Amino acid sequence: MNNAWWQIRRELWENRSLYLAPIGACCVFLLAFVVPLSRLPRTIREAAALDPLHQRAAIAFPYDILGGLLMGVLMLVGAFYCLDALYGERRDRSMLFWKSLPVPDLTAVLAKASIPILFLPLVTWIVTLAAWIVMLVMSTLVLSPHPANVALLWQGVAIGPRSLLLLYHLLTVHSLYLAPIYGWLLLVSAWARRATFVWAFVPPVAIASMERLAFGTTFFAHLLLDRLGGNGMDAVVAHGTFPMDPHTHVTPIRFLLSPGLLGGLVIFSLCVMAAVRLRRDRSAI
């Protein structure tokens, strides 16, 4: 356990982009949020005239955009991190130093796998929540001459349920549902001697193309795209709505028992075990 903690700390020392990228993206968004803030009273007044569903959507629009932006950053940072996690230490030969210490390969690889699966979703949640609070405070100050508008804003954003739904979405879709994708990228990182990016993306594209040519079907391509887009999972009932909408009905038990998730977790475990084996067998490049 102690070793695992130090492995994760090591990853964070080495890959500062894991937390700097979401913080940076968030700062840029906040700057863009401040500029049109003077128009907020008019936006709220216009939203007040809408039905409750559209009212909430209009008021919470920038909050949803920020959430979506940081989820995109999470996926990008997670993918690039995984592709370099085991390849980088072989390329710069630092693997020989890490292996000169009494840390099992399993611990080292699991610590790396925990970054996109646990650390990044949690960082994304914390950064998003902090930014939402900043946005709410700034909006409240702008709207303070009209307390009714402030109430409407807080009601529309519903930061409590929204943040919990965001955490649920991050842990289900971005952590568990995408786990096989991260597992595959880690496996490529442990295996490839060069051009990890090409090795990561060419085989799936080749399989999809061969399927199309041989059988005229697009099953594999859809499987991948659905997985990347979070479609077809059973974590929520109201498909098509934004996952942080406070009226979304979550179905965690159905999600945890769904064949799509369980199959993905099996693939993730196989990829991680193969990566552990490769880390043990492979020498520095």
Add this chain to the structure above:
Amino acid sequence: MTATVEAKALRKTFGSTVALDGFDLRVDEGRIVGLIGPNGAGKTTALNAILGLLRCEGDVRVLDRDPWSERERLMQEVCFIADVAILPRWIRVSQLLDYVAGVHPRFDRAKSESFLAKTTIKRTSRVRELSKGMVTQLHLAIVMAIDARLLVLDEPTLGLDILFRKQFYDSLLNDYFDHSRTILVSTHQVEEIEHVLTDVVFIDRGRRVFECSMDELESRYAEVMVKPENAEAARALKPMQERQLLGRTAFLFEGASRQQLAALGEVRTPSIADLFVAVLGGPR
């Protein structure tokens, strides 16, 4: 005497290249063994097999463990310096000390700090900001603070200037080595370590071609500087090697009587380099 390292009939191939071809090695506790060989002789492959970094055919036992299947446990008692380039370049000195202290139960941070205090290395520096010599000092400061039973050094001073090289081996002998510890070192810079070694092993084409303790070397081998008029008499004693040196001929003998050799010229104990050339200096 207890064997710290025992390797028998190690064989490793990379494609069609044979890196180890039945390599045998025994290193007893408390010895400082030099593994010496030309480029591509299989030194690094042998050391990697001993450290459990590479799977080989044959048997290897290190501190009575199988290094391949018990690498993590073994690394609690074995330290390893591959060469100056393996410390991660992005890490800060303080982070490196924190990390090793966190994962290694036998690491004494205070000891490491006291070694570093004798250098100009700043705790806030990243490894990439340090010179080659400083990186070696840093690595040595870490390794010397680990209470290990076996230290494996693979070309540890490669690319360093003579001052750093001398400092490295002086620190190793004065501050690290005691007779319960064992050191296995491979290097090309034979002259600098021969006064440190207790044993020497030559490796060539993946095989052990020569093995001798330094005490034995002194009693078994002799080099004689022979004047031209005595050259024929020297040749009659069947020397291992003959070479021309400043108008004289140097003959290297194995097992010859020193008294008998003294009659031919000035007798001295050959250096490891001389012996290396004699053993491996034939056509390649």
